[in-house]
Amino acid sequence: MDPKPHFETLARYNRWANRRLYDAAAQLSDAQFREDRGAFFRSMRGTLNHILVADRVWLERIEGTGPKPSALDETLFDDFAGLRAAREAEDERILRVLASTPAERFASVLSYRSMAGTPHALPFAQVLTHVFNHQTHHRGQAHGLLSQFGLEAPSIDFVYFLLELK
Structure with missing residues (x-):
């Protein structure tokens, strides 16, 4: 199996x-966005920032360029709008990185x-698996935070994405 299409689908x-x-999350007030709810990264702001931090750390390792956060709990963006724009840009960056990755690099x-x-040294494909698994893990925490605020948390299971592709 050629792993590149699989990782592009995951992206x-x-x-x-x-x-x-x-x-x-856009339905949260600014106070709710920042409120410490006892999550691993305390708040929705902390959790969403951490996901972005980790992506930037790994993409810098993969590309050898780009932003390089200094701590896993770094607040890259204090406001929701800035964080959302950065998330969109990072997701597009992930897609571009995968599109430009030669097939042999996956091995x-x-x-x-x-x-x-x-x-450290790890198989490249396993690193990519970690990047996507890490996001899923922390998106699950953010999903739980939405529920704590009484908001309807969206279905974000992979299978629903696949069904939408049909």
Whole structure:
């Protein structure tokens, strides 16, 4: 199986799920967006910023260029509108990176340094799997936060994305 189309589908799903989540989160007041609800990254603001931080960390490792956050809990964007625009741009960046990735790279190893400077090497395809799995994990937390605020959390399961493609 050629892994590139699979990862490109995951990138399109990722963008779809993020748009649905952000559409729902747009209903939050600014106070709710910032409110510490006991989530791992405290608030909706913290959770959504963390997802963006992690994507930027991994894409910088993959591309060797781009923004390089300094901490996993860094607040890249304090306001929802700025964060949403940055999320859209990052999702498009992920799609561009995958489109320009040569097929042979999916079988390669990615060598990188952790944020603490420790060297690591992992199979490139497994790194990409982590990037998408990480987003799914934290989108689930954001989904729970929406429910805590009494909002209808959108269906963001992969299967619903696939069914929409039909």
